[in-house]
Amino acid sequence: MYNEKVIKEFTCPKNVGEIQDADGVGKVGNAKCGDIMKMYLKIEGGKITDAKFQTFGCAAAIATSSVATELIKGKTVEEALKLTNKDVVNMLDELPAQKIHCSVLAEEAIKAAIDNYRGKQK
Ligand SMILES: [Zn+2]
Numbered sequence: 001m002y003n004e005k006v007i008k009e010f011t012c013p014k015n016v017g018e019i020q021d022a023d024g025v026g027k028v029g030n031a032k033c034g035d036i037m038k039m040y041l042k043i044e045g046g047k048i049t050d051a052k053f054q055t056f057g058c059a060a061a062i063a064t065s066s067v068a069t070e071l072i073k074g075k076t077v078e079e080a081l082k083l084t085n086k087d088v089v090n091m092l093d094e095l096p097a098q099k100i101h102c103s104v105l106a107e108e109a110i111k112a113a114i115d116n117y118r119g120k121q122k
Helices: 004-011 059-072 077-082 085-091 097-121
Strands: 024-029 036-044 047-056
Touching: 004 059, 024 097, 036 059, 036 097, 047 059, 047 077, 059 085, 059 097, 077 097, 085 097
Parallel strands: none
Antiparallel strands: 024 036, 036 047
């Protein structure tokens, strides 16, 4: 069902964990396969300096979380907001059609964490 890249990211995901003093935290979920994704961002001077995640869900949700955190590290907040689930899927080459919604979760988690960050700035 999954290709080698997805399996690799699932078995050895990067950036798993929690950032205690995170500047932005986003939590999203989907009902389809019951995935819950929590994203933590450390943001300094408008740049994402660190990203970590805790995902309880299927292999695709964990693999996409791992890739998404890798993609946004070092990017500005604006650049990270432009990231879509397609960019995440491209990093994994492909995902089974019925698992695409799990990559959408990664996009939503980033946006939720940035929203949270921006809310705190006011
Ligand atoms: Zn899923």
